[in-house]
Amino acid sequence: MKTALPLPSYAALSAEDEAALTALYTRGTPANTLRAWERDLAYIAAWKAAVFGKPLIWPEDDRVALRFVLDHTLDLTDRPGSAQDAAMELIELGLRLSLACPAPATLDRRIASWRAFHRMKNLASPFEAPLLKQARAKGRRAAARPRQAKSPRPIDRKLLETLLASCDNSLRGLRDRAILMLGFGSGGRRRSEITSLYRDDIGTEDYATKGLIWLRLLETKTTGKSDAPRLPLKGRAARAVIGWIEAAQITQGPLFRSISQSDRALPRKLAPDAIRVILRHRLRLAGLPEDYATPHGLRAGFLTQAALDGAPLAAAMKLSLHRSAIQAQRYYADVEISENPATDLLG
Template identity: 35%
Template sequence: MKNDRFNPSQAVVPRAQDAGPLQDSLGASEASIQSLLREGSSENTLAAYRSAIQYWAAWHQLRLGSPFLLPLPVNTVMQFIADHVEHVTNQGLAYDLPAEVDAALVAAKVKRKVGPFKLATVRHRLAVLSEAHETQDLPNPCRSRAVQTLLERVRSAYAKRGERPARKDALTKEPLEQLLATCDDSLIGLRDRALLLFAWASGGRRRSEVMRATMENTRRVPEGFLYTLGYSKTNQDGVERADSHKPVVGRAAAALEAWLTAAAITSGPLFRRVRRGGVIGEGLGAEAVRKIVQARAALAGLSGDYAAHSLRSGFVTEAGRQGLPLGETMAMTGHASVASVVSYHRAGAALSAKAGRLLERDSDINEAPVLDPAADSIGHD
């Protein structure tokens, strides 16, 4: 193809040429502005944004034969959706992306494998494109009635087919105990035990929040430790809040104390790399939480699909199982939206609900076996 020299690593969001008013009024260089934007975003957000823009650029060049320039017309966004989601045909489900373009995108390493995207991936790609337009104050095709209507129909079609978003299993108390049982008293075992308990027991911390935990923002108290969450996904301004302080007590506190003592950590990040010979290195990256969870799940012989978010969804699900009020649960997790946490909480509480046993006698209710809702796949936020 004529575009086989395309280099996705060079893809950036094309910007409006005239940035004069902003530069004239603020006297700020573009490099400074971009630096501030990067610093104010998490590494995961930046990586996801970069990946999405690279894909848009590659798809536009290979599919339409022209460079990716903003603003995009509405019909281009509509074509992108049709290329990446499945629709019903006489031969079954199909998508519009030509096979040769699909293969070229995989060869360019901007797509893992040929085939349609998951609906969640398409929505994320569109969200990034929308943000790119909004940031540059350009007409946003993603907000057009045509695109919004098509997305609504696509979501309904997928729902009618019984397709639900892929979700990680929740690490409720029982599977978490199995992970912890794989942690020995080596430095790595002490660290992993402390990390898992810290992340879970302090309210299901996000992996970025775990990595930002330091000796400076995690102080010892008579009950254990108190972790002050100065910045989070739902508090990006770092505003002091009553629920910014997360308790690390009981077993979680004991595990953290054992790790800090063994690793001789007195300042800086709590959780760090352990190099050969027991040398304590730099702080772990956010991706390390996922790897630790998955490695420990494999050692424990768990068959579910677990990742870093399993700690968060597991905490909320377990809170529902044990009857912890939703408000108290949210104060621990830091969720800003009830809608994003209530599904986990209700899933945990569902099998203990009296409403499900209205036909049974009281004695039957008392003797009924308690099932574990963690046997089902619980969601990803």
């Protein structure tokens, strides 16, 4: 095998070109993804410092990458040694929760972040090596655990109606009703997708004639600004959103806003975590525990209800914007088989 020769100086990127490439890469990446990368990189850097007493290098050494995989596919509770010592240090720093083996998905995400920074620097990642791929595959099987739902239960139509019944005609009630109905009715929107909406993202050209409004999602987990989807919202959900807009007199700026104690709409947008606070408040008013469901329950509930109503998976995915049919299919598979519409084909 021939050894690759170093590039001549005239063929290498200048520092300015590398900076421009990094800036371009960053601008084309959703803000939530960037934040996740940064958190993961902080964890990885702290782990390497704890294990090797050295900072990260680019590209990273294969042995460091392999050690990272091995240390994160073991339960370190009863395994004294350097790996456990490093994990304890990370726990003290607040970067790790326990000595238990991290979920395979957590390891995969951190490796993906590490690889992303290599790509950003136009460098080869050590995780492409066959040995690393094999170690990851074996570690994933060894640490496999039952899939945990992101919400204790889906917010299906029945639960949604219970929550909506707690919403009065105050501005807070109108806002919360619009948030819940938009989040469910437009395909199960994520928290950040709801709070990122602006008044200009709501198209009302078909509302008077068809009772239909259009949502423009400039940035989601699976789409970017260049291919921003427009999704329909019909019936009660559309009326709830229009009712909120008219009552709060929103002509521009953020669609969903904070409400003052005097029930006045403030100009600032909601933080993504505000959806969790709103949902907990509505659950409490409905006489349910605050942890009965989480915001992801809107997304799970949309797909679950679609399955219960016999909607084709492909049709539901056009609204949920799932890229993977396998992932979306899980919600259909979770529906109690006795409730499956296919069991009533003969009436």
